[in-house]
Amino acid sequence: MHRYLFLLGRQSKLSVAELEAVVGKGTVMGEFYVIERKEKIADPIELQNMLGGTIKIAKVIAEETSLPAIQDRCVDYLNEHEEGKVIFAINMYHFAQSFKKELKNILKTVKRRLKKQGKGARFVNKPGQNVRSVTIHEEHLCQKGTDMTIVKDNQSYLLAYTLSVQQFKQYSFRDYKRPARDAKSGMLPPKLAQIMINIACKKALSVVYDPFCGSGTVLMEALLQGHQVLGSDVSTKAVEDTKQNLAWVKDKFMHVSNGVIKIFEHDATTLEKNDITIIPRTVVSEIYLGPPLSQSPSGAERKKNFDTIKEIFLGALQALHGILNNDAELVFAVPFYRGKNKKYFLDSLIEDTEKIGFKHVAFDNPDTKRGTLLYYRSDQLVGREILHFKMS
Numbered sequence: 001m002h003r004y005l006f007l008l009g010r011q012s013k014l015s016v017a018e019l020e021a022v023v024g025k026g027t028v029m030g031e032f033y034v035i036e037r038k039e040k041i042a043d044p045i046e047l048q049n050m051l052g053g054t055i056k057i058a059k060v061i062a063e064e065t066s067l068p069a070i071q072d073r074c075v076d077y078l079n080e081h082e083e084g085k086v087i088f089a090i091n092m093y094h095f096a097q098s099f100k101k102e103l104k105n106i107l108k109t110v111k112r113r114l115k116k117q118g119k120g121a122r123f124v125n126k127p128g129q130n131v132r133s134v135t136i137h138e139e140h141l142c143q144k145g146t147d148m149t150i151v152k153d154n155q156s157y158l159l160a161y162t163l164s165v166q167q168f169k170q171y172s173f174r175d176y177k178r179p180a181r182d183a184k185s186g187m188l189p190p191k192l193a194q195i196m197i198n199i200a201c202k203k204a205l206s207v208v209y210d211p212f213c214g215s216g217t218v219l220m221e222a223l224l225q226g227h228q229v230l231g232s233d234v235s236t237k238a239v240e241d242t243k244q245n246l247a248w249v250k251d252k253f254m255h256v257s258n259g260v261i262k263i264f265e266h267d268a269t270t271l272e273k274n275d276i277t278i279i280p281r282t283v284v285s286e287i288y289l290g291p292p293l294s295q296s297p298s299g300a301e302r303k304k305n306f307d308t309i310k311e312i313f314l315g316a317l318q319a320l321h322g323i324l325n326n327d328a329e330l331v332f333a334v335p336f337y338r339g340k341n342k343k344y345f346l347d348s349l350i351e352d353t354e355k356i357g358f359k360h361v362a363f364d365n366p367d368t369k370r371g372t373l374l375y376y377r378s379d380q381l382v383g384r385e386i387l388h389f390k391m392s
Contacts, residue, residue, distance in 0.1 A: 002040050003060035005149065005160050006033040007133075008053065009191070014373050014386065015053030017363050018195045021202045022051065029153060030094050044163035049170075050225055052194030055133050058149050058160035067150075070157045071106055074148055075113045077161065078121075085120040087145035091130040094152040100128030106150075133165045174220065179248050180241035182215050188286045188333065192375055192384070193221040199388060200282045200331040201227065207261065209280035211268035211316055216242030218284050219263075220249050228259040230280055232266040239265045269315030273323050283320060286333040286384065287313050293381045296339055306346050309335060314352055321357045321391070328391045330358070333384040338376065345370075345385060359392035 006023075008015040008031055019026065019033045026035035033054075041047055044057050062073040078086050090107055092099050107123045114121040124139050125131055131147065141147040147162035171190050181187065197208060197218065208222040213231035219242060222229050229246070233239050243263050250256050262277045273279070290305040297305065313334060320330070337344040350360045350370055362371025368385070376383030 001036045001038060003034065003036050003158075004041060005029075005058040005060060005151065005158070006035070006051075007031060007055040007058070008033060009055055011053065011373075011375050013363070013365055013367060014192075014195050014375060015051075016365070017373060018051060018053045018198045020364070021199050023047075029151065032093070032151065041163070048164035049167060050194065050198065051166075052191035052198070052221075054166065056136065056147075056162050056165040058147075058162045060158050060160045062159040064157050064159070065155060067102070067106075067157060070150055070159050071109060073159050074106075074150075075110055077148075077159075078110070078114060078146055079117055079119065082119070082146060085122065086114055087122050087124065087139065087141065089124045089131040089136065089139075089141055089145075089147045091147070091149045092152075093130075093149065103130075104128050134168060136162060136165045137168070174249075178215070178220070178245045180215050180244045182238075182241060188214070188217040189375075190217060190221055192333070193218045193284075194225075196284045196331045196333065196386065197222050197225065197227070197282075199386075200284050200329045201225075206282040207278055207280040208282045208284055209276075210285045211266075211271065211283065211320070212285045212287050213242045213263070214238050214286070216245040216263075218286070219260075220245055222284070223249055223256055223259050224253060226257070226259070227282075228261055228278070230261045230276065230278065231263045232268065232271070232275075234265070234267045236265055239263055269312060269319055271316070271319040271323060276323060279323065279325055281325065281328055283324070283328065283330040284332075287316070287335075289335040289382055289384075293337075296381060297337065302337060302344060306344075310346055310349060310352070313346075313349070314356065317353055317356050317358060317389075324391055326391050330389040332387050332389075333375070334387060336374070336383050336385045338381055338383055343374075343383075350387070353387075353389060354392070357392055358389040361388040361390055363388065 006019055016033055023035055026033050048057055064070045078088055092103050107125055111121045136147050149160045151158040174190050205226055207228045209230040210218040211232050213233045219229040219231045231242055246260055266275055290309055363373050366372055367374040373386040374383055
């Protein structure tokens with residue numbers, strides 16, 4: 001059996017939901033998602049690049065009952081697998097506050113023992129600190145060195161080496177270098193788009209439709225993963241932005257095939273079957289988030305905004321119900337407001353959607369009582385609630 005550690009992103013529950021959909025059931029161990037499988041992961045970098053919620057993937061190579069034994073295994077692995085000067089990092093998780101001192105001692109001991117065996121060695125950790133994924137990438141530790149992780153699990157210790165890390169520069173490139181951006185209307189982060197696509201598609205290739213395509217983030221990420229894409233928006237500008245951005249993706253990323261089916265202007269609440277070239281199996285979309293906010297809205301303002309958003313969302317679901325086949329899966333990001341000590345959600349949204357004829361799929365270990373997951377930053381007034389539906 002092969003055991004792997006997936007270091008979870010900032011919104012860890014979303015990361016877990018994505019991993020369950022893509023790699024299967026595992027267990028959560030603090031900051032990690034752990035899976036065991038008979039076969040090795042064929043291409044860790046390819047898997048990493050499709051996972052929006054995973055910071056790095058590491059393979060477990062040892063489990064011991066003492067830290068000195070893990071230290072021995074670490075030295076053995078580095079001595080066996082690294083030629084010439086050894087460049088390495090060690091990260092420790094689930095240790096007490098004194099771990100900084102322990103980490104410092106382990107780094108020095110491993111370096112000293114490698115030198116005794118005739119190998120020059122350098123560790124990249126800053127004093128008493130784990131190594132950030134950015135440093136792993138910049139130091140090329142997955143190609144020209146080794147990044148090691150030690151995880152304390154009850155009475156045992158796991159040792160793993162990193163196979164891949166998230167390509168943060170690629171996300172920034174796709175987000176900020178695309179030719180058409182509309183920050184005023186709110187930009188869906190590419191990582192979140194990936195997560196939503198993976199939850200809906202479960203790694204199987206599909207036709208992904210976004211009826212509120214905006215500047216095309218969902219469709220860009222779906223195209224990069226090999227899906228065919230179909231998009232529409234009520235805004236002429238949004239449709240043109242999406243077309244421009246999809247053309248840019250095909251130009252900049254050589255592996256992308258010509259998977260764009262149709263991008264067209266249409267009100268999502270009035271869609272009919274003859275508007276769609278191919279009936280999609282998957283719908284992934286962020287709906288209208290409401291007007292930009294500089295401060296928390298009053299109760300009356302919140303109700304007005306939510307009523308408008310619900311009317312658009314339920315209208316689109318009503319239209320889609322008359323178009324989609326019975327095996328369709330839908331994942332939406334809808335807004336919620338963050339008050340000082342309370343979160344405000346679109347009331348009765350799930351009940352109203354189920355009345356139309358969709359089945360709500362509650363997430364395991366959700367963020368809300370109604371079985372949904374949340375995505376937000378601490379400085380945001382408007383967050384995103386992630387909902388998963390199937391045709392019922």
